[in-house]
Amino acid sequence: xxxxxxxxxxxxxxxxxxxxxxxxxxxxxxxxxxxxxxxxxxxxxxxxxxxxxxxxxxxxxxxxxxxxxxxxxxxxxxxxxxxxxxxxxxxxxxxxxxxxxxxxxxxxxxxxxxxxxxxxxxxxxxxxxxxxxxxxxxxxxxxxxxxxxxxxxxxxxxxxxxxxxxxxxxxxxxxxxxxxx
Amino acid sequence: xxxxxxxxxxxxxxxxxxxxxxxxxxxxxxxxxxxxxxxxxxxxxxxxxxxxxxxxxxxxxxxxxxxxxxxxxxxxxxxxxxxxxxxxxxxxxxxxxxxxxxxxxxxxxxxxxxxxxxxxxxxxxxxxxxxxxxxxxxxxxxxxxxxxxxxxxxxxxxxxxxxxxxxxxxxxxxxxxxxxx
Numbered sequence: 001x002x003x004x005x006x007x008x009x010x011x012x013x014x015x016x017x018x019x020x021x022x023x024x025x026x027x028x029x030x031x032x033x034x035x036x037x038x039x040x041x042x043x044x045x046x047x048x049x050x051x052x053x054x055x056x057x058x059x060x061x062x063x064x065x066x067x068x069x070x071x072x073x074x075x076x077x078x079x080x081x082x083x084x085x086x087x088x089x090x091x092x093x094x095x096x097x098x099x100x101x102x103x104x105x106x107x108x109x110x111x112x113x114x115x116x117x118x119x120x121x122x123x124x125x126x127x128x129x130x131x132x133x134x135x136x137x138x139x140x141x142x143x144x145x146x147x148x149x150x151x152x153x154x155x156x157x158x159x160x161x162x163x164x165x166x167x168x169x170x171x172x173x174x175x176x177x178x179x180x181x
Numbered sequence: 182x183x184x185x186x187x188x189x190x191x192x193x194x195x196x197x198x199x200x201x202x203x204x205x206x207x208x209x210x211x212x213x214x215x216x217x218x219x220x221x222x223x224x225x226x227x228x229x230x231x232x233x234x235x236x237x238x239x240x241x242x243x244x245x246x247x248x249x250x251x252x253x254x255x256x257x258x259x260x261x262x263x264x265x266x267x268x269x270x271x272x273x274x275x276x277x278x279x280x281x282x283x284x285x286x287x288x289x290x291x292x293x294x295x296x297x298x299x300x301x302x303x304x305x306x307x308x309x310x311x312x313x314x315x316x317x318x319x320x321x322x323x324x325x326x327x328x329x330x331x332x333x334x335x336x337x338x339x340x341x342x343x344x345x346x347x348x349x350x351x352x353x354x355x356x357x358x359x360x361x362x
Contacts, residue, residue: 003241003242003243003250003321004243004248005243005245013194013195013202014194014195016204016218017216017218018218018295018296019202019218019220021194021195021200021202021220023197024245026245028319028321029243029321030321032318032319034319035198036245036246037197037198037199037200038245038246039200039202039220039246039296039297041296044295054362060184061184061294062184062185062186062210063294063295064186064205064207064217064219065217065219065220065293065295065296065297065298066291066294066300067185069184070291070294072294077295107336107339107342108339108342109342109344110247110251110342110343110344111292111344112246112292112293112297112299112344113242113244113246113247113251113253113343114199114225114244114246114258115199115200115220115222115246116220116246116293116297117246117247118293119247120344137213138209138213138215140184140209140210140211148362149362152355152360152362155288155351155352155355156352156355156356158288158289161288161289161290161291162291162294163290163291163292163293163301163344163345163348164344166290166347166348166351167344167347167348167351169351170336170347170348170350170351171336171337171347173360174333174336174337175337178360178361178362179333179354179359179360180359181235181329181330181333181359
């Protein structure tokens with residue numbers, strides 16, 4: 001079945017610091033014309049860092065859009081034309097104070113299929129050396145090391161709600177054969 | 182530590198069909214002023230429907246923002262002031278042709294902590310009766326029933342990338358003690 005919608009024309013509504021909003025006129029497979037609002041986002045990298053004793057680097061960070069303090073894995077936006085791996089290594093070191101010597105891509109999270117093109121590259125590392133943190137000026141982040149089993153309990157109880165964090169841990173568990181039906 | 186940012190003033194940049202974009206001036210905990218772009222979204226409901234023989238209702242749907250056909254659980258936007266449970270029952274019936282007699286909230290997914298207030302209410306049902314589908318006029322959806330073990334393989338291999346779908350399945354596995362470290 002042909003499902004694709006083809007762009008006829010588009011307008012940029014707003015070009016901002018984090019997001020750009022566009023509104024496109026599209027041709028649907030059934031021949032109708034419609035409009036699609038798309039939030040353009042440069043994407044991000046998110047890192048599951050696991051220590052030798054099976055603890056996870058978790059952050060507590062206030063998020064204005066939700067007006068809540070959320071638990072999240074370390075993460076950050078990609079710079080224009082930046083490779084996801086490069087961003088992952090940079091953000092992990094800035095926010096945890098450890099430089100990863102090796103990172104593995106777990107997968108790519110599509111968080112917002114209805115209205116944004118944001119892709120989140122989910123990485124894993126268990127190989128890092130101590131350097132120092134270097135937070136962005138407007139970041140207020142508290143770092144914690146939490147046992148993987150406690151992280152799972154926090155997800156189950158709804159204390160961890162952040163999508164990319166749950167997605168990265170799911171991929172890690174699947175790739176390490178920790179899920180059996 | 183005080184992490185909250187307080188709104189000083191705000192402007193609505195765009196009020197659309199799916200999203201509204203606002204730009205707020207905020208006071209940061211360190212006393213600095215900054216701006217936050219927020220995509221306001223009414224939220225959605227997403228439903229993990231499991232049949233008696235452990236198959237999952239999965240949809241293939243073209244998503245313009247990503248220009249890809251994605252595998253997703255049935256889902257839809259909340260109407261203004263609509264209860265998530267009501268939306269879940271409606272969307273599940275519209276898209277699968279089965280009316281749920283009982284639904285259970287698995288948890289709430291925060292997909293976009295950096296720039297949107299969207300919350301996705303993740304439901305589970307294994308109790309439903311055949312009625313009929315009723316797609317929205319601009320929806321082109323192919324429905325499949327897929328074994329849970331195959332769904333897990335698809336997540337592991339990156340064939341399922343949709344965040345809410347992976348999050349809902351993770352919560353289902355955790356609540357049914359299918360994950361052991």
